[in-house]
Amino acid sequence: MIDHIRLVSIIQEIAVVIKENKELLTELDQAIGDGDHGINLDRGFSAVKEKLNGLQNKDCGTILNTTAMTLISKVGGASGPLYGTAFMRAGQIVAGKTQITEEDAVKMFDAAIQGIVLRGKANKGDKTMLDALIPAFEIFKTTIEANEGLNTAATKAAEAAKEGVEYTKTIAAKKGRASYLGDRSIGHQDPGATSTYLILKVVSDFLAKEN
Amino acid sequence: MIDHIRLVSIIQEIAVVIKENKELLTELDQAIGDGDHGINLDRGFSAVKEKLNGLQNKDCGTILNTTAMTLISKVGGASGPLYGTAFMRAGQIVAGKTQITEEDAVKMFDAAIQGIVLRGKANKGDKTMLDALIPAFEIFKTTIEANEGLNTAATKAAEAAKEGVEYTKTIAAKKGRASYLGDRSIGHQDPGATSTYLILKVVSDFLAKEN
Amino acid sequence: MKKLINNPELVVEEMLEGIVKAHPNYVKQLEGFNVLVRANAPVKGKVALISGGGSGHEPSHGGFVGKGMLDGAVAGAVFTSPTPDQIFEAIKAVNGGAGVLSIIKNYTGDVMNFEMAAEMAEMEGLEDLEIASVVVDDDVAVENSTWTTGRRGIAGTVFIHKIAGAAAEKGMSLREVKEVAEKVIANVRSMGMSLTPCTVPAAGKPSFTLGENEMEVGLGIHGEPGTHRDEIKTADEITTHLVDKILADIDYSNSEVAVMVNGLGGTPIMELYVINKKVNEILAEKGIKIYKTLVGNYMTSLEMAGASITLLKLDEQLKELLDAAADTPAFTQF
């Protein structure tokens, strides 16, 4: 279980890792996009980090909703609305709650993905963050359902996301800016899939560290 | 003595040498000016070369005047009016003549310089073509007056012009574009002085070759 | 990175302040937002037009705020779609009661952020606020297809600003202005190329590198690579390639067109006119009549050296609206 205080810690840790990887993400986006993904996410998560400082005692829904609104109003580009929507949908699942159960976590993950799909109209195989997210969610869900626990599920999810990132290298983009490159995008990993992996890795590392 | 046919040959040879040195003159002008001197003169003298093709049988005045008018209407910049004026003034001395005597040559040289000074209002030491021309004229005149002959006079004039070019490296420009550089122009040789030297060298080489 | 800036993080804010200081008769900034609106906004009873997108495309879009063109422009971070809250503020500030039309360039980010702004407007249930939007996708470099993002919006967008702006100024309704905008979108095509990359200030290094003899063809306006890389050709060859791609896309035969030769920011104006000469020759050969020509920096990519060519097929209505007076910082005509 993740309580509201740990939730804030996790999100703030995400902000730290995004900042560390700002240049990497920007470089990946320069290759097949417009070179702002790292800059965008860092701008957004830096603001989130600050915003959450006073919110440790709020419920998980409020924390996630604040994260979402901050991302939406600070990130811009494609990733802003997408990550914003994801956090918002996840937050709706735990509105008013101060604890996130394993069951909540599966629902949140699912809702986040649905939000992204609804907003961005992309599918698996389009070379987007979904190529990291969807396989991560699938293994996360089966692992939880198999009662292997949150930590294991998160670890497997991060691993699956990493494979998803690798997979994006092999395909041409159909959605987002990289799609304009056509086959030229093959061989490059998707920046959004990469940031998704980084975020999931933070969660799994956080949970692993705690135990 | 130089007759009208040889005069045309000399001027056409000047055009050849200017073309050969187009890049050199342009590079010199890039350092302290606007990088067009070689381009300007080549454009002008190429046109002159073509124009003179049908004029071998005209008088020296006409030949020089045509050269002048062509330079004036093709070169532009500072060097166009200056060289144009020089050739025009020189031509006036031999209007209607088919031969240029030593005496004519001195007068022509003098008139050319006076034309340049009148037009450009520069003096010796301003880092212009005059720093090559004036010493060249002085030695030319004394050599002729000492009855050493046209060839020797021309050779000495070219040598003096070359020294004048060297001298321009030591001074700051006061006239022309290079003057905007102030002391930064010191160390660089003046492009216009250089083209003047090249022209005088053609004359002296031509005369030397003939004997 | 060689740039005349102070702080990459503040460059958009400082630019906007510089714009307002330069053109106080035309524009004002919404306090706390990276939004420029007409100095006299909202214009009562007129359909209002807003546009926006990442910064770095100047004079787009702030330079086109004024009589006969836009009512507001939203400036995102450099090359980054603006956020929904900013767009929403713009919508509210320009609304003069006759509705607000958003002119969106077809980028996933732009489309989504404008969409969310519209949702915000709906959620707030503002009475007296009718909104609509159009999406510009004039770039023929990318094949259109239903399963991809589709085409990009590039310089042709400025024609939407001009013509839909004139329609709004004439007193047309939101529905009518939208129809006009859609007609322009249906008839405008562009394609671009570049000789050099550009550098997003916050990134600090160029978006790509090109060899001394290479150019990128079919690229957008965000410093991204194009559809392919090629050896540099002459202006005539490049122009022919771009115009041919455009002409292959819709049938311009026997029609009258407006031409825009657009510089990407670092291109000498001299070169744009050399291109325009060839555009004229090609169109004359094909019997396509040029009704009006714009040459200049209208939709740029920071300091990128390159150009795009836009053709807009005109009918009588579009001609009249294209000719209507406009008075903005970057485009004025009697």
Next chain:
Amino acid sequence: MKKLINNPELVVEEMLEGIVKAHPNYVKQLEGFNVLVRANAPVKGKVALISGGGSGHEPSHGGFVGKGMLDGAVAGAVFTSPTPDQIFEAIKAVNGGAGVLSIIKNYTGDVMNFEMAAEMAEMEGLEDLEIASVVVDDDVAVENSTWTTGRRGIAGTVFIHKIAGAAAEKGMSLREVKEVAEKVIANVRSMGMSLTPCTVPAAGKPSFTLGENEMEVGLGIHGEPGTHRDEIKTADEITTHLVDKILADIDYSNSEVAVMVNGLGGTPIMELYVINKKVNEILAEKGIKIYKTLVGNYMTSLEMAGASITLLKLDEQLKELLDAAADTPAFTQF
């Protein structure tokens, strides 16, 4: 050399053709000459204004031919003063009987070639052709002195075009228009800097090289080096340096000024506005009131990245003339 051109030798001719094709309502070319004049030239009974110089400064000067500004513009080779015969043709073509004023930038070549054109006009003894000229020397980078060439003319020249052009349009006599032009010249000061060199097409390589952290300060508009080289500073520091130099030259205190932040061709417009912000702050601090601001590419050096700042001290007459309508390809105002 990366350029969108066909042939370095023909670039000016091709550009002029492109200009005429783009703006046939504004300008026409004199056949066989690199001269653009108003489409309706000569304008009977009006003092005519011509300007000119090397090409590569576009939109100067051809872009300013039109109502309220110039009557004709003579285009030399790139960065090379035009020849007297071309200037003379321009003078004849624009002469509407009220006299012709030549606006010359203070470069040895320009001055001499215009001078020779005037002599040609005199020699031809044309009746009904009164001519006059003014020489613009607004660049404060170079110390003025009687024994040198004096200062250069740079972007401030555009203010002469605008204001003297308005005076001519108002029906003032040649003497009066010249007086107005001289008043502007006496009150206008500029200074520029650059981050990159530029390449004359026929030369094929850059005019100078700059290190990754270097800039040239106090340079003209012909790709030449400046008065000195310095480490790159922030936009604010650079602006402060340029404005300080200008303010040190004549007394602007308690006066109203027009500001021009001019791009040299390769500068993102974004950066020009960042500079303008700082210009405003400095002038506000000193109590100098800004009456009008122009920001854009007015007097360029091909693709050079850099900017110049111009201040023009105004009185009531200059304000009125600056505000007068103008309608040209590159500058239009109601």
